[in-house]
Amino acid sequence: MDGIGWGILATGKIAHSFARDLAVVPGGRLAAVGSRRLESAESFAATYDAGAAHGSYEELVADPAVDVVYVASPHAFHLAHARLALEAGKHVLCEKPLTLNAAEAEEMVRLARKHDRFLMEAMWTACHPVVRRLASDLAAGRFGRPQHLHAELGFRVDAPPGDRMLDPDLGAGALLDMGIYPLTLAHLLLGQAESLRALAHLSEDGIDLAVAVTGRYPAGVLATMAASMTSWSSRAGAIATDLGRIELDDFHHPTRARFTPYAEGGSNDLDARQEPVEIVGDEPVLGHGYGNEIAEVHRCLRAGLTESPLVPHAQTLTLMRQMDELRGQIGVRYPADAGR
Numbered sequence: 001m002d003g004i005g006w007g008i009l010a011t012g013k014i015a016h017s018f019a020r021d022l023a024v025v026p027g028g029r030l031a032a033v034g035s036r037r038l039e040s041a042e043s044f045a046a047t048y049d050a051g052a053a054h055g056s057y058e059e060l061v062a063d064p065a066v067d068v069v070y071v072a073s074p075h076a077f078h079l080a081h082a083r084l085a086l087e088a089g090k091h092v093l094c095e096k097p098l099t100l101n102a103a104e105a106e107e108m109v110r111l112a113r114k115h116d117r118f119l120m121e122a123m124w125t126a127c128h129p130v131v132r133r134l135a136s137d138l139a140a141g142r143f144g145r146p147q148h149l150h151a152e153l154g155f156r157v158d159a160p161p162g163d164r165m166l167d168p169d170l171g172a173g174a175l176l177d178m179g180i181y182p183l184t185l186a187h188l189l190l191g192q193a194e195s196l197r198a199l200a201h202l203s204e205d206g207i208d209l210a211v212a213v214t215g216r217y218p219a220g221v222l223a224t225m226a227a228s229m230t231s232w233s234s235r236a237g238a239i240a241t242d243l244g245r246i247e248l249d250d251f252h253h254p255t256r257a258r259f260t261p262y263a264e265g266g267s268n269d270l271d272a273r274q275e276p277v278e279i280v281g282d283e284p285v286l287g288h289g290y291g292n293e294i295a296e297v298h299r300c301l302r303a304g305l306t307e308s309p310l311v312p313h314a315q316t317l318t319l320m321r322q323m324d325e326l327r328g329q330i331g332v333r334y335p336a337d338a339g340r
């Protein structure tokens with residue numbers, strides 16, 4: 001059968017969303033799925049018409065019909081599971097955060113280079129057509145000079161204590177789970193942060209239930225970012241520039257962004273506001289947006305690339321180092337940090 005053969009490693013929540021979007025992207029097919037439990041793999045395979053169901057991750061990565069493995073396990077296992085796939089000669093798209101800390105992420109990148117395989121963090125925000133358009137328009141100065149960015153992402157997590165969202169051993173915490181998105185948005189739109197500061201509310205287990213981050217970016221641009229597992233945030237994103245204001249309805253799943261210019265010399269805020277300009281992507285959003293990251297992997301594999309220009313390794317590592325620094329400030333440590 002033609003097309004790039006995907007193997008999905010793990011059958012949790014995001015694996016289902018991914019499989020739904022994979023079905024709408026041309027050029028790829030769900031070759032196989034692997035789970036710790038064969039029944040789970042079989043049920044997933046039946047739902048999404050996968051070519052094969054495997055009762056272990058080892059069998060999945062050994063499947064010759066699989067070209068690229070999508071790692072969808074909890075972050076604490078990303079390095080081990082990506083290692084399995086890379087050592088079996090497969091390319092890897094690994095869920096975010098790439099790993100628990102920068103040292104693990106550097107190790108994953110090293111393994112990908114050693115085996116000469118493609119590796120990309122599944123940072124679909126960076127592949128989203130609206131975000132990409134906004135980043136290129138801002139870089140071209142179309143909306144003036146950015147002065148301040150605000151982005152927040154949060155939803156109330158009602159999960160049992162052993163769930164990956166609450167278990168420190170599985171890498172639980174608002175920063176790694178959700179805060180990575182506002183931090184990535186700021187990085188994509190403003191460049192690399194010069195300084196970041198965080199405050200957090202920690203659980204009794206020492207995980208960050210909510211975190212607020214302020215950042216200073218090149219040219220004196222400031223950012224305020226928040227992530228929460230205890231409240232329903234607006235998910236809004238906004239960039240104030242010296243010529244007006246850009247708003248993203250939901251920066252996590254944007255359907256559109258709009259720029260409202262402000263006229264020079266308006267006597268007050270309402271007088272000065274002009275007609276908003278819609279900012280639309282150059283390509284359609286595929287599925288729920290995961291499709292665009294899948295299309296990017298297809299594009300890179302066909303071009304023989306080992307990393308994506310949209311989610312380069314250096315960018316992923318920069319974000320991982322930022323989160324290490326912020327975790328140091330708020331006092332969140334994972335078992336994988338031992339000895340560091």
Ligand SMILES: NC(=O)c1ccc[n+]([C@@H]2O[C@H](COP(=O)([O-])OP(=O)(O)OC[C@H]3O[C@@H](n4cnc5c(N)ncnc54)[C@H](OP(=O)(O)O)[C@@H]3O)[C@@H](O)[C@H]2O)c1
Binds near residue numbers: 096
């Ligand atoms: N890109 C996004 O928008 C997005 C959204 C949500 C999550 N994520 C990321 O995707 C990853 C998975 O998140 P999720 O919400 O899908 O998690 P989840 O629903 O808890 O599923 C995780 C899956 O990992 C496998 N697994 C292997 N070892 C495990 C262990 N010891 N404990 C629990 N599960 C284990 C299980 O699959 P089997 O039983 O089949 O082996 C499980 O179903 C995380 O890194 C998360 O940050 C990304």
